Amino acid sequence: MLLDTAPIEHLSGAWGPMGALAGSDGSARHLHLRALGAAVPPRRDLADAVHHVARLHGRHPGLIDYAAGHAQRPVECEWLEAAAEAFVEERAYLVRLVAAAGPLPSTPGHAESEAAAAAQRHALDMLAQSDRAGCATGAAIALAIDWTAIRAVLDRAAASFGVEPAPARLPIPEETVSVVDALAREAAHERAMLFGAQQVFAQHRGLWDLLEARASARSHG
Template identity: 50%
Template sequence: MSQSTQPQPQSRGVAELLDTLVASEGTGAHPHVKSGALSSDPQAMRNLADAVHFLGLLHGRYPGVIDSAARKAVDPVSRRWMDEAAQAFAQERAFLTKIASAVGPVPSTQGQAQCEAAVAAQRKALDMLAESDRHGCAVGAAIALTLDWRTIRVLLDISAQRLDMNVPRCTLPDLRDTARLAGEVADGPATERAIAFGAQQLVAQHSGLWDLLAARAASRAHP
């Protein structure tokens, strides 16, 4: 009887760990996002345009984090969640591309080439993470992306609304299914650590992107 109840605390533990990580260190917690620079600032539209273009550099190409992670998913639970997430993120990529096209060119900012090179390096780091052979690592990255994307999507929606664009419904897997996946994949301490590592690295790359975007906004404000 006790054996049958053991996975449930572990499931809740992994899911809560990922939720806490994204809430405390993800996009919504970043000072650049919290400051209103992308929503209420006089330069908000320029800052949003910058964010849209650089998010496109990081996540706008196929295959992305979820697509690569999906290729490694062999068990039915992971496979089903990954297929749903990959399909949904393909729609998110298309939405991101439409906004980038409508919002116009990247705002003129010093050090453009260096910034693009930095994001290209981030993209390579995410590719390596999503293709990792360490069991649980790619899943952790994919889950963290779907969780953090919910905040990023709010910013994309703001951009689209200001451009009078239609805002499609986000169809990424719901939080309950995502929590269930995390718990079922985490079949032991090693896998749990790998999931946490993958998630932490994904969130760290997003944080690095917002650091870059904050520096670019400051550079434009004080040329």
């Protein structure tokens, strides 16, 4: 299943609150992510992004794998299984990019950055292993939604570092929408799903905030 590279916001009318949340809080709106899509972004900024995305999502088991172990309904189990299988290739892609990017760029305040990155990893792990019905699935759905914007940065880094980008194969947005619509029929499940998604979007915003601060520190260091 090939990932639709068009912005997912165009589907917001079909899935209500989740679509609105993706449109308002998703990574695509962050100025630093947009800067990395500029004509000639600094290679060290791209390398920094690759390393930090890999720290959050390059491990196994990851967010989607954990969420699959907490799914309760057949519709979410099927979606999570497909997403987890696709993310195996995304992790392999991240490994290749990290190797091509070289060492983590030297940056003032590195210890503070390490602590912030560790806190983000911990927060995502806790969300993905939540026993609150719908929370972990919402977190996984938010990752799949946000991965479109994140993948664009990774592909930009691949071009800069001479890595052939592989096609992403996460569930297409229309499939994700149908899962959200099915799970949203129960109010409590929808609330938990939206909470999980909101928290993942917040952690991703924190990631781009961190990368922006590190880029600024390097340019002024």
